[in-house]
Structures are given as structure tokens and as C-alpha cells.
Amino acid sequence: MTETDHDRTTEADNPWQGLDLASMPRPRLVALCKAAGLQAFRAEQLFRWLHVRHVRSLDAMTDLPAGWRAQLTDAAPLPHLAIEAAPRSQIDGSWKLVARTRAGHAIETVVMPMESGVTQCLSSQVGCKMGCDFCATARIPERANLSAGEIVEQVALACRLLVDAGLGRGGVAGGVDGPLAGRPHNLVFMGMGEPLDNLEQVSAALEILCDPKGYDFSPRRVTVSTSGLAKYIPRLVAAHPQVNLAWSLTATTDAVRDRLMPVNKGVPIQRMVDTLRDGDRFWYERTFSGPELDQLRHTTLADVIRRNTDLKNVQDNVFVFSASISGRVFNDLNRDGVSQAVELGFAGRTVQLLDSSGAVIATTVTRQDG
Numbered sequence: 454m455t456e457t458d459h460d461r462t463t464e465a466d467n468p469w470q471g472l473d474l475a476s477m478p479r480p481r482l483v484a485l486c487k488a489a490g491l492q493a494f495r496a497e498q499l500f501r502w503l504h505v506r507h508v509r510s511l512d513a514m515t516d517l518p519a520g521w522r523a524q525l526t527d528a529a530p531l532p533h534l535a536i537e538a539a540p541r542s543q544i545d546g547s548w549k550l551v552a553r554t555r556a557g558h559a560i561e562t563v564v565m566p567m568e569s570g571v572t573q574c575l576s577s578q579v580g581c582k583m584g585c586d587f588c589a590t591a592r593i594p595e596r597a598n599l600s601a602g603e604i605v606e607q608v609a610l611a612c613r614l615l616v617d618a619g620l621g622r623g624g625v626a627g628g629v630d631g632p633l634a635g636r637p638h639n640l641v642f643m644g645m646g647e648p649l650d651n652l653e654q655v656s657a658a659l660e661i662l663c664d665p666k667g668y669d670f671s672p673r674r675v676t677v678s679t680s681g682l683a684k685y686i687p688r689l690v691a692a693h694p695q696v697n698l699a700w701s702l703t704a705t706t707d708a709v710r711d712r713l714m715p716v717n718k719g720v721p722i723q724r725m726v727d728t729l730r731d732g733d734r735f736w737y738e739r740t741f742s743g744p745e746l747d748q749l750r751h752t753t754l755a756d757v758i759r760r761n762t763d764l765k766n767v768q769d770n771v772f773v774f775s776a777s778i779s780g781r782v783f784n785d786l787n788r789d790g791v792s793q794a795v796e797l798g799f800a801g802r803t804v805q806l807l808d809s810s811g812a813v814i815a816t817t818v819t820r821q822d823g
Contacts, residue, residue, distance in 0.1 A: 570638025578646025
């Protein structure tokens, strides 16, 4: 079929029928265009409309052939997240966006302006079947995977929000006047859901977000967090070797972790360490509640890592999750975290401390032994 044939196609032979266009990485769109008799640059045009210009009306995509646009109306509806609330914290200036999908599910994404740039926390699922004791998402009765398009659409929402707030910047596709002028600096998959439990869609979203002809995120500015689904880690690393992986540890012994995180019964700490040992870098997250702050120096994970891996660049990231931590205690925790890393044998290592957004708030290179 040639491009001029598209005006004569019927619904029965429409190759675009029901396809989720916004969830498709650019190479997939190129392959589909070629199979449908379209030139490859048509896929580039469509990808740009969706992920650079953020246009959600096919009628507005004026450089696409009219016959093709008519066919595309039979594709799945383009993603739409309706913002229901966008409260902004008076403490740190972050926004929590509550949005509803076309299916009626409520999801959240958090946008956090910081001195080092804006970090966005993304959701990958509605609800979560991991059942972590401390997690409110696990108590949501609804269960659904978000599509890659719905994951990426959260970033589009952040772009519009930041442009409207006067926080746009240049240096990305479309310049200072385009929607991507509001692109966040960092992305962390630490919102609702377990990203590796929705790996196919998360992987497609990562490909779209890191595409140089789209959002153009550096993979090193993207972090995917997991509670411990070890069997999916090799697939993630193979597809996206430069993306950061964070392990949501929470507790440093199997006895405590079994109680707090049911995933640990099938994937105990040692198995996760074994899975990670072939890499050259990874992060782990600690989740502290108020009473656990006094036990900060009692962690044993660093010893487990040193004993069981030959990693040359272990990053000991203390991830603070408790929203109840006051500024004073939070600052004390930063200092304790750095001294803890020295005490536990990470001499000469780069130690980074993360806040609840996943953004680095303190970095130090610990001194060498002796």
C-alpha cells in the first residue's frame, strides 16, 4: 500500500485499528509505518507531535496526510490524564498532582523543584500487589497497570505545570517556548506501583523518555526502584543498561523484611545481592519511620554487600521516606548517614544521600582507610 492508497482503506483493513500510539517507542512506529506503506519520516512526525509538541488532537497534526489521520482515528484514544488536584507544599514547594485516567483510575505524581533542578516521581500502576505493610498504595482495592503512554503523560503534565509556573528552561527540543521547556531534570519511578511488575510498559516508557528525538532524558538521570523482583532485573538492565536501579530495602534483616515486605519471603536479601553482584553500580533505599531513626547505625547490609560482591562502585544511598521527619532531624540524619558509611567500611567510596523524592541532597567521598 502506498501513501496515496490510505484514503481508500476500509475499517476492516485499517492497520492502525486499536493501536496505542502514545505507548509506542519511535522504532516501533517506524516499523508500523513501513509495514503500512508509509515512509519512515511519517513516524518521526507523529512521534514529534506526541512527545515534543504534546498535541493530543489528530486534527491538529496538520503535516500528516489527511487519509492517514482518518485512519488514526480508529487507534486507541490518545492518553489523557485529568488533573483533579494539584496542592503545593508550603514547606518545600513540591506539587502532588492527583490525576484520573480515561479508565477512571486515580493516580499520583509528585513534582519537586530543588536547587539542583526538578525531580519528578512517577507512578507505574494503580494500586500495588506487593502488599508492603507501610505503603498506602497497597491498600488501594483497584489494581491496574498503567500504559507506557500514561506513564509518559505524567511527565507531559509536569512540563505544562512547570512552564506555567515560570520554571521553563531552554536546551531541549522545541526551545524555551516549547512544552519541553518545562521538562524535569530527574525522573524516579518511586510512585504508585512496583515498576518491575509492569516491566513491558515501564520499559517502553523509558525508551520514549530517553529518545533523543523526544524528551531526551539522560538515562543516568532516571532511576527505577524495585521492592525486590529479582527475576526481572536482568531484563531491565539488558534493555536499559544506563538507567539507575534502586532497591527499596526498608529493613536490613530477613526477619524484619519478611514482616514488612512479603516479597522478601520469595526473594530474600541474599538473593537480591546475588542478582546485583554482576553490575558495577546500584543504589539501595532505606525507609525510616520515627522510632527507627535511633537505630540508623545498626544496619548490617553494608557488610552483606562487601562480603558477597566485588562491586567497584557501591553507592550507599540512605533514602529517607518519612514525611514526619522535621528539618532539624533531617539534617542530623544527613550527617549520620555520611558518618555511618565511613563506619561501615565504605572508605573511599562516593556516598550519596537521597530525600523522599529520590533526589541527591548530599554527596561526599569518604576518606580512605588509614
